Amino acid sequence: MTDLPLDHVRTLLVAVDAGTFEAAARILHVTPSAVSQRIKALEQRTGRVLLVRSKPLRPTESGVAVVRFARQLAWLEDSARAELGLTGASSSGGGYGDSGDGTGSGGPGRGVPVQTLSIAVNSDSLSTWFPEVTARFSANAAVCFDLHREDQDYTDELLRAGLVMAAISSSPKPVQGCVVRPLARMRYRAVATHGFVRRWLPDGVGATDLAAALTVAPVIIFNRKDDLQDGFLRGIGVPASGPRHYLPATDAYLYAVESGFGWGLIPDVQARQFGQVELVELAPERPVDVPLYWQQWKLAPALLSEVGEVAAEVAARRLG
Structure with a gap:
């Protein structure tokens, strides 16, 4: 992966998260043609088709590997920025983009290092006990949540596709590259x-x-x-x-x-x-x-692991 042009890798992630070339272009402050050209160049570099040109855009099986790499690279940037006390963030949960004001595309305000955590949550959890988990972090200006609603039998597919960093799943079998822990029933x-x-x-x-x-x-x-x-x-x-x-x-x-x-x-x-x-x-x-499990990347930011700990505590208490 080290010989892949990082700006092209980042562009692929933004396109997948945004859903269209036009939306990705607005985030990246380039033209839709430039987005298309970068992705085409990346496909030529890898020798694989990485993106299904549908609406919304979808990664192919090969594209999933690159998207996962891009998202992991993004949160590594976030972590480094946070440790160095630098402003802004790479918006690891929703692609890359820079607003030009030093706050990053997902930041809550100027001068705050931000990590975006993308998590897949089933509808019933999202409507009942999981909001208490996010509420625990309401005073933490260094985190933004990007929650994806999906059936608990399918959330691990979003994790496998690299679209999220963690998921509440009904499967005890860890997705490749992930760790799993039981929550509650x-x-x-x-x-x-x-x-x-x-x-x-x-x-x-x-x-x-x-x-x-x-x-x-x-x-x-x-x-x-x-x-x-x-x-x-x-x-x-x-x-x-x-x-x-x-x-x-x-x-x-x-x-x-x-x-x-x-x-x-x-x-x-x-x-x-x-x-x-x-x-x-x-x-x-x-x-x-229905048993629920917390799945997350093995190589994950400490903040994501902290969210997993809180999710385990809240689920055990609320679901009994």
Whole structure:
């Protein structure tokens, strides 16, 4: 990697994070043509196609390796600047860019060395306990968070692609070049309103025909990556669900369940924190536990490791 032109490597990272040549050009204060030419030159240098020219731009398998290298190089710069007390930062979480005022592209103010930490977080954690983690660092002007929302079964893909430096994942298997530590288990329960149960499960939730009822009762699913409800149904021997509503927002999902729109799996921490309506648990003997893990680069800034420590403490306390 040492013979790769660093300005071209940095340009690739900015393009991937920004999503388009035009957006990358604005960050780098060059023309879109210059961005394209730098990346083309880098591809010629490596002999590999590094970027899929789609919207948004996507790194190829070879491009992922270069993007990961660029992001690691960026935070090394951040760390060195912080240790030397230099102003500005290279914006390690979101690419390189210089505002020209000595504060860097991601800094909160003049004269403050800043590290940007890019972290992938699943939606339910992001909506419940993880904000307490970031709040612990609110007085630290040396850090900016760049959080990426993704399903816990897919956050490690962002880590593998070099798009983030750490992730809250459901996988205990570390991504190559990363270390993993357990956080806690997020417990989900299949619930619905009393009115929904009276309509769709007239014999009660403890009846032996619960499985049959759930083949026709409407279910609420977060998005098409969400396998929680289907996993629950498979566990009770239901091959397919009834009508499926997709609501990809945590608050809207809970509101839909509380409105009797359908049944769904709600994490205990969310029900305690935001629940406004008494819900009926459909299968009290079958909660769904999703283990969560903190994954981060082995070679990582101390500040990122500190965030991981806080995440472990908060998750253990809030999720029990």
